[in-house]
Amino acid sequence: MTTASRGPIDPAAHLARLRERAPLIHNITNLVAMNPMANVLLALGASPAMVHAREEAAEFATLADALTVNIGTLSPQWVAAMEEAAEAARLAGKPWVLDPVAVGATAYRRAAGQRLLERRPTVIRGNASEILALEAGGAGGRGVDSSDPVEAAEQAAVALARRLDAVVAVTGEVDRVTDGRRLAHIPGGHALMPRVTTLGCALTGVVAAFLVGAEDPFAATVAALACYGEAGRQAGAVAAGPGSFAVAFLDALHALDSQQLSDLPPLEVTDAP
């Protein structure tokens, strides 16, 4: 991991890198998220691929520029493919992002979550209940929607980041990102975002796309969340409800430009508590 810079993070520069590289993002994600995640990545300028068969997942992970693993809808063959793909990505030096959907809800999920942590994700992105459950190694949360506020998971996020030498992002009303040394708060987004399914899952893909070619995974994750939040804010300003929000959000991601991003207030990075 690189030096923990406290310097300003420029989301526009990260987005420009993503669009220039158009990275191929390999996703083993849940069945609900596949389509929105692909559309979000395409709108932003990346190239998504959904490949989960055990017969090819590890091979594909070495072809792609980054990997995401989301445990939202599991089956034994998929869990095996997730572990093998994550291992292949790690060995090939490709970044990979874990999305521990509802990890505290059932014994099967808890076990899958812990096994994936052993494959050392570059970034873990979840809601507050998921990060709390992951750090506790146990139960917590009932469904896929968070039952805890973001701030309640801040300490768990820092502890998890230190233990795994990873970046941890807790998303919700005001997102938190930490690498165990630094902590950023990212505002933005809109109240309708939790009323559209799998926008959090799709964000996991966006984080992966920002990681490709980034020197500092913490800064790249912060930049990804800042861009996502700004697109959400813009979409919320024109949406009449969750249906039109989803449409406007894709349009906003596609149209997001450096001018809009440079008008944002500077991102606040502090020492992790």
Next chain:
Amino acid sequence: MTTASRGPIDPAAHLARLRERAPLIHNITNLVAMNPMANVLLALGASPAMVHAREEAAEFATLADALTVNIGTLSPQWVAAMEEAAEAARLAGKPWVLDPVAVGATAYRRAAGQRLLERRPTVIRGNASEILALEAGGAGGRGVDSSDPVEAAEQAAVALARRLDAVVAVTGEVDRVTDGRRLAHIPGGHALMPRVTTLGCALTGVVAAFLVGAEDPFAATVAALACYGEAGRQAGAVAAGPGSFAVAFLDALHALDSQQLSDLPPLEVTDAP
């Protein structure tokens, strides 16, 4: 089952209960419907979760407030998970809704449909061809779209409801709901609804969400269909085609309020023939 009230059914009161409880709805549904179903439930105010692995489906069914099972896209592992989850829901006293997609089309579907009926669904929601095939225990219908008008399935619906002590909803141009003693006709909706995929499947989730905390499953089902039909009517009034209909429909579900619902003509409930 409760006394068969002939009193007026107030959809607004049922919707208010749903929004206050934000019930967690566990869905084992087909791969086409997963995303729209989640979005419909979120727009309305419920919390959807899609969990179908045999390793966790029964456990999750006891955590959730209600279960839906939809046989649209099957596989042996899923059929086993459906049966186990339905059994767990039944034993835990949670309502569950069966959606017998294209049940008459193949031998595999017919067998799966009959085994699920043995788990005693609280409500069965299907199109006319599906309800006819289910009651006949055999073939009927070719694809997933109904080849029979709703009225042709009215007698089959009443017979099925009596035989299983369940509520049966036949949806189409004018929906029918019966518990074997009462029969309701619910108008509403729009001609574009069958041109948007899996709106019927998503309605099955809505019925489950209305069942949570309801004293009378028949009334809750009627209320669910009335709300859905009204949102469909509103969306149809502004849509230019099936694409904009789907967007406007989610917005309408989210914005649906008691004023709009109290302006509807009273729902007609008669004795079942």
Next chain:
Amino acid sequence: MTTASRGPIDPAAHLARLRERAPLIHNITNLVAMNPMANVLLALGASPAMVHAREEAAEFATLADALTVNIGTLSPQWVAAMEEAAEAARLAGKPWVLDPVAVGATAYRRAAGQRLLERRPTVIRGNASEILALEAGGAGGRGVDSSDPVEAAEQAAVALARRLDAVVAVTGEVDRVTDGRRLAHIPGGHALMPRVTTLGCALTGVVAAFLVGAEDPFAATVAALACYGEAGRQAGAVAAGPGSFAVAFLDALHALDSQQLSDLPPLEVTDAP
């Protein structure tokens, strides 16, 4: 195969046949494409069904009017079901269309692609990288997005069509269709189309729907692509980005009429090189 007519192809006549027949299209497609493909087929006037369980896929293929097989998201059970369904369709004289998504990317995909070719698809529809990989019988392309321009695959398309006595469609900026004797160039579409996921996969379903009842699979494929491109052109004229494009595209497919189609420049058909 019919005589290779050089006469004009009238997309409006083909679309009218589709709408009158409302053919049942059986799709074994990838998990990302299922929902958009169903919506595209419904918007156009066909009846889609997604059936991939090995226990019923072959049986269903004989019930349906046409079959599509898309290898975007594979698993061993699905590959077996694809082969059995394709064989059943072929024996029953039903047209079937192969969509070789990312066929060159992994060994598993290359093997699946070659086995499916042995089942003699009526039409193969892919992007340039996929058609090149399929004809070479080997590697090529990295993800699901083409890394080659359409014209680079023209010779491979003609060779593949001749070898398999099939129609081959290469889609991209200006589509090519060939049956090995004739070659058509179909303009249309819009730059936003590749920014919306699985519009190519959905087009495979549209080709299948146009094949039902067609005397000349080449002409039906050309007509399908011309209609799709025109709807894309119309959607692009009003869309603000990929989100609103997807919505407008479904509306345009639904509203497409013979007047709009007869205003198009005549489709150019030449001898294949």
